[in-house]
Amino acid sequence: MSSLILRAATRVLAPMMLMLSLFLLWRGHNLPGGGFIGGLVATSAIALQGIAFGPEAARRTLVLPPAVIAGIGLAAALVATLPAGLAALPFFTGLWLKLDLGDGATLPLSTPLLFDIGVFLVVIGGVCAILLALEEDPETDPTEQP
């Protein structure tokens, strides 16, 4: 859609939405958010960019092909299950590593976090793959909506 307003707004909105998605992913364990919601927000950002600037631009933003992103996410989610297995704990037991950053601040890292990142990536990759493939139909030009 060759709307100047949409393009201008997208230039501002899309990066903010992407940052919001990372924020939602990070805070999700304690406050509303999480990998699933974050992934959907990021996907909306990509979808917006696809509508405003065409699927090529959206693909450039993603860097990797969406199916590959989804694959990496699935792999990350599976890797998150391994430490518990290695420690001979029940499958999917959450393990936490609290890094001391000094000044009383800690950085809690955990297998649930890695798993949530995996969810985040699968959602982005999976939904974007469908969206972009639909936008790229050889017969239709997505910049000319009926």
Place this chain on the structure above:
Amino acid sequence: MLIAVLAPFAAAGFAPLLVRLLGDRAGLVLAIVPAATFVWLLSRLPEATPGVLEATPWVPGLDVALDFSLDGLSLIFALLISGIGTLIVLYAGGYLKGHPMLGRFFLFLMMFMGAMQGVVLSDNVITLFVFWELTSLASYLLVGFESDRPAARRAALQALLITGSGGLALLAGLVMLAEAGGSWRISDLTGAGAWIQDDPLYRPILILVVLGCFTKSAQWPFHSWLPGAMQAPTPVSAYLHSATMVKAGVYLLARLDPALGGSPEWLWILTGIGGLTMLMGVVFALLETDLKLVLAWTTVSALGTLVFLLGPTHEPGVKAAMAFLLVHALYKGALFMAAGNVDHEAGTRDLTRLGGLMRTMPVTFAAAAVACVSMAGLPFGLGWVAKELIGAAKIALEDEFGITVIAATLTNLMLFCVAAIVATVPFTGRTSEAAAHAHEAPWPMLAGPVMLAALGLVFGMAPNLIAEPLIAAATTAVIGRKATLEIVLFKAFDWKFLLTLATFVAGAALFLLWRRSAAGWRASLNPVLDRGPDRGYDQVMRGLAALAAWQTRIWQPGLLHRYMAASFAVVTLAGAASLTRGEMRLNLDFDGGRLIEWAVFAVTAASALVAALATTRLLAVTALGMLGLGVAMIFMLFGAPDLAITQFMVETLVVVILALVLIRLPGFRLSAGGARPRWLYAGISAGTGALVTLLLLGVLAEPFDPRLSEWFGRAAVPEAFGHNIVNVILVDFRALDTLGEIIVVFAAALAALAAIGIGARTRA
């Protein structure tokens, strides 16, 4: 015993390699396996009564064990399988000399051998069934061995379907038998006697087991696959379809005789069907011109005889059955291999085109002639002995079953005639054109028929060599008490002897009549007989295909709205049916709603109505989006921010995706099938909506059970270090579910990509 069963399977694995290394001589090496088994079995002869048992656990949790037992009955079958197997492997090496698929052939053949040994040695119901099915599979592969011929493929499929459906019945019967008997061990089931006959399940069990045995052993009306199976290479016909596999049904009937036999049902079914099959087979044999088909029909007849003899469950019958089993395997194996030699060397096995082969193939002729002596029941052949025993069994029955004696005598008479045909027509008389260039077969192809025919002759003259160790031992195993057998070759010159002589004379007369007018019989009878079970099989198969096509059209029309309508209709009906059971309280207390809640509800309901009534797609999609946002608002109002955000995002993306899809679709056609489906769909939707509403109102009327949410609230921070319960559930407590879900997302994305790609390509 485990080794005896598994060795052929191992040999089967090596067979293709051996053929590549040694070519046609691979048969000589492979024959060592059954030969060694044969010798080992002979060495166990003294132990076979009362029997030995070897157990190896296999699937202990399910009581499935590799239990093997060796008693007289197993032994007589196992000896046939390994002994004739040795000769067949040798023979096949010559018969299929230079065949490009020889390795594959030996693979299937050895696999069958192992499976068949498994059937007769298994002492576990499930193990027996597994091996039983393996023999059916091997038979399928071997009948369809020349898979480039449609007739071979049809015959293979027919054999598989008939024996396979019998196998299903057998499985059900065996499981019921084991459940009723409380043990999966066959020896436990049969050792306890005929207790099962007081069980209410006795008749179903009997019918199912008998179905399995009758299909396998080609009893009427399931016999049609056996003549068809003659499409297989001749070694296979000789081995599977005459000497061993088709006898598996007879074996199982004999094996289960102590448990199931002795009842009137057993007597009537086995004697009746067996007698019918016996008579029918030999009549059909007289009408055939193909040498192999003549032999196949006499095999059907012989199988009928065996079943017939097992019917009365008394000692003379079982003895006669065991003797006839041995006799038949020896002469029919020899005759099939001789027929194969004729086919191989003269290029045809059509009786009307053969003649005078005696001069060019003297050894084959001699073997066939000796085998036919046994088949006809002439003195000095083993057949004479069997006939004497069968006569004794019949006399034991006579008072009740006069008609069966007549049937058996008629069969004998015609069998004599068939033996005369097989022994003389191809070999004597004027040398036919086809026979003129024939040569004698090479030695591996002669060893089998000569050896089997000679054994028939030796045992025929000295029957007590096998009477006690084989026949009596097998009888002991079946009837469960010690049986002894002493055979006297020539008894008194009495009326029975005269009857035998009369049978011979009548048979000879029939033979002379056959020479004169067989062609006329065929012309007048074949059109009638063609309407037999074989035609019925074709009709069943056609009906099955038509049924499959019909139900596919009904259930899978390829229209998404039909699928959805059907799914929702079923869910609604099932839900409504379950609601009618028991009482249901509804919570109809709507007080206390805030104005904003009512407003959101109204907007949501209105957008649902718009979506349902929309006449353009874009309007429908937009209205659905509104509906989703309304639901998200409801989540928000009732304190579920995670759910609300997710719903907002999903609705947004769904609208985007649907808009993209809409561009690709042709014009809007919701009611593809006219007005009727539209009203029907409206009814289904209303029903589903009403059901869900009722369910929700019903749920609200029940007291809320807060245990689970309270537990999550308490455990989230100490156990998973998170304050957002929803996220803690997603990534920690129920992470396995989430993993399953993201795998679904991933797979769905791949599938959608593929579908979009296909659509783009087909249009391009």
